[in-house]
Amino acid sequence: MMRTLLIDDEPKNTRILRKLLEDFCPKVQVVGDAADINTAYTLIRETKPDLVFLDIEMPYGNAFDLLDKLMPVDFAIVFITAFDDYTLKAFKYSAIDYLLKPVDIEELKTAVNKAADRVNNRSINQQLGNLLENLKSNQVQLQKIAVPSADGIVFMNVDQIIRCEASGSYTIIYSDGPLKTMASKSIKEYEDMLPPGIFCRIHNSHIINLNRIKKYHKGRGGYVVMDDGTSIEVASRRKDDFLAKFG
DSSP states (O other): OEEEEEEOSHHHHHHHHHHHHHHHHHTEEEEEESSSHHHHHHHHHHHHSSSEESSSTTTTTEHEEEEHHHOOOEEEEEEEEOOHHHHHHHHHHTTTEOOOOOOHHHHHHHHHHHHHTTOOOTTTTHHHHHHHHHHHHOOOOOOOEEETTEEEEEEGGGOOOOOEEETTTTEEEEEESSSEEESSSSSSOOOOOOOOOTTTEEEETTEGGGEEEEEOOOSSSSSSEEEEEEEEOGGGGGGGHHHHOOO
16 A cells, blocks of 8 residues: 655645545555645655645745655655646656646546656656756746656757657657666657757657757758767658748
8 A cells, every 4th residue: 555645735635636546546645734834744754655736836836845845755746736837848848747726636646656667766866856856947948858668768968969860659768878778658648748949850750859960951851960970860740840940
């Protein structure tokens, strides 16, 4: 059983989530709840939970203020939030689990199952550190991305990424260091995630960093030469979008 805390300033939300967990998530044992970050801080220290469901906006601060006081943490976290494009992108960049309000039952079960696998995962503090760094950057473009791989999570600066190549349901990310990472996400997910002002999908199988192009050769679609020496075809149907990036 995972000892679980619910942190939310709305009692109705807490009641609903507790009931959903009781009905659909038998691995979870709710051992307490809190409605503000001060109470939550004390409760977490006292109960030593395995899993915390954490609302973002609360009295006397927010979830990130609480995490600043708690880190390093030794429990899994699932954030619960209303829609905010920048915050959600920060979660995706950091490979952090979140649920949108109102909570969907299937998404809740998936989040709990993933949390069960991560209870003893030491990378959580790196992920949270990455998340907090991105959220505090106050810039439109997020700075660092967490890439889930077969043996853990690789953290890399966005500007280090040279190109991404599809490999079935996985993606190979080529970067300055490490040189090659097999990511357990599809290339479509990286197309949606990476900043469009810097990255462009020029082929069904390829996304490139526009700042890392060495040369473009004309042709029906043409092809680019990247600064790592790789030549990549520009699909003819993507040529106009690609050239438009350069005005």
